Amino acid sequence: MKMEDIKAGEIQNEKVVINPAWCKGCGICVAFCPVKALELKNDKVVMVDVDKCTQCGMCELRCPDYAIYLRRKKNEKQG
């Protein structure tokens, strides 16, 4: 994913993309993150420890609001 693909307001690091505008703060991704890399701050998910994240995808799988998802790895085919 190129930088210009990220919409204004989306937060990204090298592992995941978070869209706070869609996040309702239910805490499901935080609770079921196996490495506890996520937290809720002001009712929105934030990644507090990027190094811990293994990109297992459990947050994306169980986010009811499609507000957190894995960044595509370099050279990965789109779609």
Added chain:
Amino acid sequence: MPSVLVENYFRTEKLPQIWCPGCGHGIITRSIASAIEKSGIDKNKICIVSGIGCSSRAPGYLDFNTLHTTHGRALAFATGIKMAKPEIKVIVIMGDGDATAIGGNHLIHACRRNIGITAIVYNNSIYGMTGGQYSPTTPKYDKGTTAPYGNIDKAFDICKLAASAGATYVGRATAYHASLVTSLVQNAISNEGFSLIEAISMCPTYYGRKNKKGSAVSMMEWQKNSAINISAAAKMSPEALEGKFLIGELKNSPEPEYTNEYQKIIDRLKKESQ
């Protein structure tokens, strides 16, 4: 830009969805989209139909041919679509009240006919959209706005109902077991006859609050701890299975499909009249 899956299979201009925070419906809807992606079927060869209720908002967010119909009648509309265009994969999304109360008759007869439809029931054990009335799947003694002292009706087991009425593929998963929803729906779509997948969802707003089940997270913990895969259950004692429910593939026994049988009659009569 959302994820590739959401970008490809959702009407992103309709997002974010309006379901309550922590509602399981969004998770199940994503799992269905994932199953369709994996099955590799052309988007234009799929029609998704719904009735009325929280679950029935799902086709509004999904980017396929979609139809939002009347309460309980999704399967009746879907039957019409399948009869007119048997080559279309028809997927029906219903809620527990929609499918087993007002739509109960449509459900058993669609099962009985074994018509090639994939029905997915989002079961959150309550009527969420209309304010928390108890549904046919509200567990006995649990509360709803219409059962303030506890519901004395016995709950339907949707999978057993569908299997005994004649559905040829039946499975159950939960919002917690989202990957299982995907694999079951994928199998259901490839089954020629009538398939039913019960996807246990959670309604923290009504069912959860009225029954002190805690947050969406604790309701998902309950799903995680109470669901036993059918293959694991075979090795467990009845005592160990107390208070648990089965997930996984509960029935898979293909039988002749309704629109195929119908076509055979047309072909035979055409031949005879020549």
